[in-house]
Amino acid sequence: NAGVMQNPRHLVxxxxxxxxxxxxxxxxxxxxxxxxxxxxEGLKFMVxxxxxxxxxxxxxxxxxxxxxxxxxxPSILRIQxxxxxxxxxxxxxxxxxxxxxxxxxxxxxRLTVL
Amino acid sequence: xxxxxxNSPSLSVQExxxxxxxxxxxxxxxxxxxxxxxxxxxxxxxxxxxxxxKDKNEDGRFTVFLNKSAKHLSLHIVPSQPGDSxxxxxxxxxxxxxxxxxxxxxxxxxxxxTL
Numbered sequence: 001n002a003g004v005m006q007n008p009r010h011l012v013x014x015x016x017x018x019x020x021x022x023x024x025x026x027x028x029x030x031x032x033x034x035x036x037x038x039x040x041e042g043l044k045f046m047v048x049x050x051x052x053x054x055x056x057x058x059x060x061x062x063x064x065x066x067x068x069x070x071x072x073x074p075s076i077l078r079i080q081x082x083x084x085x086x087x088x089x090x091x092x093x094x095x096x097x098x099x100x101x102x103x104x105x106x107x108x109x110r111l112t113v114l
Numbered sequence: 115x116x117x118x119x120x121n122s123p124s125l126s127v128q129e130x131x132x133x134x135x136x137x138x139x140x141x142x143x144x145x146x147x148x149x150x151x152x153x154x155x156x157x158x159x160x161x162x163x164x165x166x167x168k169d170k171n172e173d174g175r176f177t178v179f180l181n182k183s184a185k186h187l188s189l190h191i192v193p194s195q196p197g198d199s200x201x202x203x204x205x206x207x208x209x210x211x212x213x214x215x216x217x218x219x220x221x222x223x224x225x226x227x228t229l
Contacts, residue, residue, distance in 0.1 A: 004157070033216060042118075042203060042219035043158070056216060091157050095215070102148060103217060105157035 002027065004094050004106035005074075012112045019079040019086070021109045025094030032075045033093045033103055034067060043091060049075060082113045117141045118206050120220035127227050133191040135223050137204030140185065144206040148217065149178060149189045152201045161202075162189070194227045201225070 005024040013019050025032050031050055035043040045059040049069035060067065064082075069075040079086055089110050093103035119138045127133045137147075145166040150158035164171040164178045164187070171178050177190045191198055201224050205217040 006157075035217075035219075040221075042221040043205075043217075045216040045218065048216055059216070093157075093217075102160045102163055103215075104160060105150075107155075107157045110155075 004029075004092055004104055006090075006092050006106035006109050008109060009107060010110050010112070012114065013082050014114050015083055016081050019082050019111055019113075021077040021079075021090050021092075021111070023075040023077070023092030023094075023106060025075070025092075026096075026104055029094035029096050029104075031095045032069050033095070034075075034077050035091045035093065037089045037091065037108075039088075046077070079111075082111075084113045087111055087113045116221070117144075118204055118218050118220040120202075120204055120223050122223050123221070124224040124226070127194045127225065129196060129227055129229055130193045133189075133194045133198065133225055133227070135189040135191075135202050135204075135225065137187050137189075137220055138185055139187075139206050141206070141208070141218070142185075143208040143210065144218070146207045146209050146215075147178070147180060147187050148205045148207075149176075150203045150205060150219075151198075152203060152222070158203060191225075194225075196227050196229065199225060199227045 034046040037043045047060050047067045048056040064080045066078045089108045091108045093105045095103045148163040149161045152158045162173050162176045180187045201222045203222045204220040207215045
């Protein structure tokens with residue numbers, strides 16, 4: 001049973017470019033969460049999605065960031081017009097049930113903005 | 115506003131001894147707590163969790179204790195092994211229906227188990 005998969009593992013972008021991060025949840029999991037970890041900090045919640053629905057985006061920056069989890073295919077976290085401050089590790093997690101259950105994390109995508 | 119706090123950024127323990135990692139929280143709505151272990155360049159790995167209806171949960175060498183009145187939890191690792199050297203994150207969530215079960219993380223404690 002494959003775990004949570006994320007790609008790419010490393011992504012380098014120049015300021016102003018777009019970054020697309022992909023996440024495939026564990027088999028049987030229909031809930032996806034995105035977190036961001038800045039250097040020397042803990043993980044910060046960004047957004048929680050179910051298939052075709054954004055459930056909670058309270059941690060998403062108001063501009064340039066968007067997320068989707070289509071009926072078919074992986075969840076996508078999209079960052080438009082990246083800036084140096086977007087450099088971080090972005091982790092995706094999935095869970096089978098809402099509320100009180102463990103979330104299982106992917107290996108992360110390390111975004112570097114030059 | 116740091117709702118989950120891990121006040122010790124690092125901890126060094128000898129192999130075979132007990133490691134105790136501490137975590138405090140401020141949000142009374144939190145009712146489910148988890149510990150994750152993280153190696154460099156990898157994602158967090160789930161270790162153990164505890165619901166607020168319990169005060170202890172044990173899984174092999176790992177035991178988590180919860181003191182609700184003090185809003186404090188701890189992770190005990192006995193005996194500690196060199197492979198336990200990693201960063202440990204405490205996380206909390208509210209399972210109140212109607213809200214997303216997002217996790218709020220502490221800043222982590224780096225555990226080093228020495229020979």
